[in-house]
Amino acid sequence: MAGTAEFDEFVMARSRHLLRIAYLLTGDHALAEDLLQTALVKSWSAWRRIHGDPEPYVRQVLVNTYRSWWRRRWNGERPTDVLPEQAITAPQAAVDERDEVWRALGRLSRQQRVVLVLRYFEDLTEAEIAQALGISPGSVKSYAAKGLARLRVDPDLQALPLPGEDAPAGNERLVAVRERVAQQRRAKLASVAAACAVVLAGIAGYAVGPGRGPDQFSGVPDFHQGYRIVERESASFAAGQGGFTMTPSTLDLAFFPACTHSGYALPLIIHVWINGRSLGTAECDTRGLSFDARLQPAPDTLRDAEVEIGKPMTVTYSLDVGYVYGGSQSTSSPTPGPAPADGVLAVLVGEAVPFGEVSLPERPATLAPLSRPGAALPGSALITADGPHTASYDWQRGGVRIMAAAQTPGVLRILINGVPVDVKTWWDYEQAVWQSVFEPASDDAQRRGLSLSYPDQLTISVEAEHMTGDWFVAVMPAT
Structure with missing residues (x-):
């Protein structure tokens, strides 16, 4: 396989250095080795897309993996049937001092520790750290300043510790990484086989319908539009509705409703509620369950619906018939008849994950040009990748529409007067246009x-993360 020799050489030559970073982050030899191997396996899946020196990419994957582990509080005990030998610390005073140094570094917040390790151990610039962590350079300065301020009050701070010399050699680590890669391949092959089985069943004339349990979701990947899918539920048109209870581990949730049927005179719609509060709707399709629609409520919207992390919430969905023009039911529309018997309602629920945890599609050899406005329209603001990332917007009344598109995968964070108000994310090269409406005078704002009132001059700014191509953000009146 192309790239195998280069990957093996990299693991042999540079994994020892990366292990030291992992140890500085985790403070534990076993966790550091596990963190490094996990990062190497993730990097292997994207190895062909890495151009130039691969170390910055692998380092970023390592840091992002560490951050995601700690967000999930993945720091508990791990069972083993063999007690490891305990390392004996020599009684020299210098070793004692380094132990105190490590303890002081360990008392910093996770983000402060990451920034200081990358800044003073890896010697990265503030801009490079900001890009690696997906934060602004100003945030990097703030974390570094606060971390150093806390370390200065520790009189025992002398030097950074290094991991012990009993870590696995490069060739032993390479064997372990290869085994993990093989396991990952076997899992992917099993997933592909399941998806092929669904396709073959459709070709043979066996419709995938409700009441089939998880089989109808066999073709749905574990990740969808950048979210880890944690719930897959469905119901038949005959039932008319469905529901389930789940316990969220984050308020960064996305709901992907879909419905399909053989054909109907009127538009059919799936309607989704959380704890009895309407979340939104999506139109049915006659070509199968696509899950293209995404309902992404803001954390404040979820809190208003009494959704809390670690607390069970109820998600319900139902079939609606609508034929709407101008916001009112059309009186000239055909009389609704019985819904197709083969109809299926379905909902996926996803929880956000760090950008670096999602396997991105292979980058095309040539990127299609991004179709974007050439200049800001009257009464609007346009921010582009190759221009200033800040613009003024003359806000007169009502809501503002935020429209954005990107040429490559990445994240755009939109801020108004320095306050984050929206996030747009792309996970492929399809150049989808995302748009939403924000009310600057709302309770949510x-x-x-x-704290705004009509009229006002707003400062719109965009923070781009992981973008490697063209993008734009346009802000305009919602009406």
Whole structure:
């Protein structure tokens, strides 16, 4: 396989250095080795897409993996049937001092520790750290300053510790990484086989319908539009509705409703509620369950619906018949008849994961040009990748529409007067256009820290993360 020799050489030559970073982050030899191997396996899946020196990419994957582990509080005990030998510390005073240094570094917050390790151990610039962590350079300065301030008050701070010399050699680590890669391949092959089985069943004339349990979701990957899918539920048109209870581990949730049927005179719609509060709708399709629609409520919207992390919430969905023009039911529309018997309602629920944890599609040899506005329209603001990332917007009344598109995978964070108000994310090269409406005078805006009144001059700014191509953000009146 192309790239195998280069990957093996990299693991042999540079994994020892990366292990030291992992140890500085985790403070534990076993966790550091596990973190490094996990990062190497993730990097292997994207090895062909890495151009130039692969170390910055692998380092970023390692840091992102560490951050995701700690967000999930993945630091508990791990069972083993063999007690490891305990390392004996020599009684020299210097070793004692380094132990105190490590303890002081370990008392820093996770983000402060990451920034200081990358800044003073890896010697990265503030801009490089900001890109690696997906934060602004100003945030890097803040974390570094606060971390150093805390370390300065420790009189025993002398030097950074290094991991012990009993870590696995490069060739032993390479064997372990290869085994993990093989396991990953076997899992992917099993997933592909399941998806092929669904396709073959459709070709043979066996419709995938409700009541089949998880089989109808066999073709749905574990990740969808950047979210880890944690719930897959469905119901038949005959039932008319469905529901389930789940316990979220984050308020960064996305709901992917879909419905399909053989054909109907009127539009059919799936409607989704959380704890009895309407979340939104999506139109049915006659070509199967696509899960293209995404309902992404803001954390404040979920809190208003009494959704809390670690607390069970109820998700319900139902079939609606609608034929709407101008916001009112059309009186000239055909009379609704019985819904198709083969109809299926379905909902996926996804929880956000760090960008670096999702395997991105292979980058095309040539990127299609991004179709973007050439200039800001009257009464609007346009921010582009090759221009200033800040613009003024003359806000007169009502909501503002935020429209964005990107040429490559990446994240755009939109801020108004320095307050984050929206996030747009792309996971492929399809150049999808995302748009949403934000109300600067709403209660949600006030909770975010915006206190505005008509008219006002707004400062729109965009923070781009992981973008490697062209993008734009346009802000305009919602009406």
